[in-house]
Amino acid sequence: MFQRSLKLFNNNSNRLLLRSNNFKSINGQNSGVLVQKGLNQKRLFSTQQQANQVEAEDEIAPDEVIKAEEKIQENERVIGLSEKLNFQTETQKILHIVAESLYTEKEVFIRELISNSSDAMEKVRHAQLTKPELIEEGSIPFEIKISTDDDKKTLIIQDSGIGMTKEEMIKNLGNIGYSGSSEFLKKLGESQDKSSIIGQFGVGFYSCFMFTPNLLPLVQRVIFGESDGSGSYTISEADNVSRGTKIIIHLKPNSYEYSKKSTVENIIKKYSSFVGFPILLNGTAVNTIRPLWTLNKNAITEEDHKQFFQYLSKSYDTPSYHIHFSTDTPLSIRSIFYVPSQHMEKYGMGKMEPGVSLFSRKVLIQQKAKGILPDWLRFIRGVVDSEDIPLNVSREHLQDNGLIQRISSVLVKRILKNLSEEAKKDPAKYNNFIKEFGGFFKEGIITDFKWKDDISKLLRFETSDKADEICSLEEYVSRMKPNQDHIFFVSVPNRTVGQLSPYYEPFKLKGIEVLFLYNQVDEFVLSQLGYFGDKKIVSVESKEAEEFLLSNQEKKDQTLSQADIDKFLSWVQEVAGEKVSTAKATTREISSPAIVIDHESATFRRMYKMLEPGKAMETTKQQVEFNMNNPIILKLHQQKDSNPLVAKLVIDQIVDNAFASAGLIEDNREMIPRINQLLETVLNK
Numbered sequence: 001m002f003q004r005s006l007k008l009f010n011n012n013s014n015r016l017l018l019r020s021n022n023f024k025s026i027n028g029q030n031s032g033v034l035v036q037k038g039l040n041q042k043r044l045f046s047t048q049q050q051a052n053q054v055e056a057e058d059e060i061a062p063d064e065v066i067k068a069e070e071k072i073q074e075n076e077r078v079i080g081l082s083e084k085l086n087f088q089t090e091t092q093k094i095l096h097i098v099a100e101s102l103y104t105e106k107e108v109f110i111r112e113l114i115s116n117s118s119d120a121m122e123k124v125r126h127a128q129l130t131k132p133e134l135i136e137e138g139s140i141p142f143e144i145k146i147s148t149d150d151d152k153k154t155l156i157i158q159d160s161g162i163g164m165t166k167e168e169m170i171k172n173l174g175n176i177g178y179s180g181s182s183e184f185l186k187k188l189g190e191s192q193d194k195s196s197i198i199g200q201f202g203v204g205f206y207s208c209f210m211f212t213p214n215l216l217p218l219v220q221r222v223i224f225g226e227s228d229g230s231g232s233y234t235i236s237e238a239d240n241v242s243r244g245t246k247i248i249i250h251l252k253p254n255s256y257e258y259s260k261k262s263t264v265e266n267i268i269k270k271y272s273s274f275v276g277f278p279i280l281l282n283g284t285a286v287n288t289i290r291p292l293w294t295l296n297k298n299a300i301t302e303e304d305h306k307q308f309f310q311y312l313s314k315s316y317d318t319p320s321y322h323i324h325f326s327t328d329t330p331l332s333i334r335s336i337f338y339v340p341s342q343h344m345e346k347y348g349m350g351k352m353e354p355g356v357s358l359f360s361r362k363v364l365i366q367q368k369a370k371g372i373l374p375d376w377l378r379f380i381r382g383v384v385d386s387e388d389i390p391l392n393v394s395r396e397h398l399q400d401n402g403l404i405q406r407i408s409s410v411l412v413k414r415i416l417k418n419l420s421e422e423a424k425k426d427p428a429k430y431n432n433f434i435k436e437f438g439g440f441f442k443e444g445i446i447t448d449f450k451w452k453d454d455i456s457k458l459l460r461f462e463t464s465d466k467a468d469e470i471c472s473l474e475e476y477v478s479r480m481k482p483n484q485d486h487i488f489f490v491s492v493p494n495r496t497v498g499q500l501s502p503y504y505e506p507f508k509l510k511g512i513e514v515l516f517l518y519n520q521v522d523e524f525v526l527s528q529l530g531y532f533g534d535k536k537i538v539s540v541e542s543k544e545a546e547e548f549l550l551s552n553q554e555k556k557d558q559t560l561s562q563a564d565i566d567k568f569l570s571w572v573q574e575v576a577g578e579k580v581s582t583a584k585a586t587t588r589e590i591s592s593p594a595i596v597i598d599h600e601s602a603t604f605r606r607m608y609k610m611l612e613p614g615k616a617m618e619t620t621k622q623q624v625e626f627n628m629n630n631p632i633i634l635k636l637h638q639q640k641d642s643n644p645l646v647a648k649l650v651i652d653q654i655v656d657n658a659f660a661s662a663g664l665i666e667d668n669r670e671m672i673p674r675i676n677q678l679l680e681t682v683l684n685k
């Protein structure tokens, strides 16, 4: 009877096609077979050989040749009569939703079946501890065997798990939304580890219906088969079945890719590399990498980390740091992060993608997950595994954004803390790291208000005091003079310009250390940061710097009388009024003849220019302060009336020099004719 029904099934392709029409997207022309054997049961049968008409067979290139012994054998035999049962009404209604729209990535059906197999073997492990007498064939190794057959267009998955009895099969598979695994977990005591069971929704198995309208799970005495998911299925008795479950999926033409070893191997590696049991694909183990984040820190060697990092980053690089972090409160998180030794963004290779993948119970949920770490930590590679992450039934989306943000906060805090510790442990190594990756942290300060203070502790800058050395803001503050209440910086293209800057000069005279910023973005970053602790961060060109210098300065005698100074300044105003808005005598201790004060930042000016590259930047009039004790100014004062032509050339050059020191000269070529004239004058004397 059963054979007849099989025959009927096989031969009646019209019937199959008719059923497939009920499932538009799955277009079923295929059937699948699952063979199972339950706890302490005798024989389960399997198999329904698919009577598919393969339409596009010739178009598929043959996969690599797989030896017969590497394939999973199909030895099961039907020994009883088949029984026809109906899916539960709700299941009939929901199944097409599952098959048509639940999963955006079809390939996840392999993940779902592997996860089911893993759960089934976990249940055997548990039973071995609690009811060993019930476990048949206790010596069978725990393995998930998968074999592909590009000729037959089949994919077989077999495990040595707990299997299902006829009743369990009807309950679990004939009834969508019922999860035997979730029931199993409920029965486990509070103290028992529940993290290794993956299934919770009672839906995953139905992902197979994306590929075949006919699943034939076969259990001892049970064949769950001939189902298109919309109506009925049959159950029959089987013989020659070993412990566990076997699913044979006969693929439909538009899914033939899943009968190729390479395709299936990639999917297993992508989603199920870390499932806790060996997965043998056509006889070869494919999940050979250990999930390091689940292991005890002390059990992991540097070489293990290197290999794991290379696996995650698909590179041959050695990680500069690893951060292995686990916690159970307030959420359960197991994670591992790696900092590479270099990054490619600096070569203009485009923005890196996030490098952290999200797992739940060792099964991949999202590769390169956005939102787990902020964008500015995109150079970090790693894995975050949390069984507390509320997943939707397809395991593709995270349900609770607030929770993800909380997890993210915990992780960012930990990463920043670890890096601070590394900086203390080995400053030289850390300095190399921050030179390479500092840009990401600066981006963090600009874009992520929440973390700017924490990130600021990781930054390093060169200062006026030590060439070729970088220091933290904390170290700078610890070296501040007692009367100094600000952190001062000067933004310059290089150290030499910094040392010669008239703005830095009075600080140098007072022995005040100043941060030398060489990167255009640095000034912007520090302005965004505003403060480090209670210390304001200001430019040496700022009002605050001016006030600081004023209040810490001894009064110096002027060489000229106040009347002469006023005369000189009004002369400047008259002859150089094109560029000078106000001329003043400076109070700054500078050696140069003049200095521009209270002007716009040269860095910001350059940044605006970058934003509007074609736009000509006007240099507006500036306040210029003159050093009335400077020898050039004194001579100029003497000659301004007697030698007006040369005096005009000199004052214009002095003003331009001050503009140049402030970074306000757009193009110094405009000075050349004047300098030549001055040279001529000098030589003619």
Ligand SMILES: Nc1ncnc2c1ncn2[C@@H]1O[C@H](COP(=O)(O)OP(=O)(O)OP(=O)(O)O)[C@@H](O)[C@H]1O
Pocket (backbone or CB within 6 Å): 112, 115, 116, 117, 120, 159, 161, 162, 163, 164, 172, 173, 178, 179, 180, 181, 182, 198, 199, 200, 201, 202, 203, 204, 205, 206, 244, 245
């Ligand atoms: N290979 C298997 N061996 C033993 N039992 C299985 C197997 N596959 C499925 N089952 C049983 O069928 C039930 C339903 O499986 P299904 O994949 O639909 O959902 P689930 O794994 O429980 O949950 P989820 O939808 O979260 O994956 C499982 O809970 C399990 O009891």
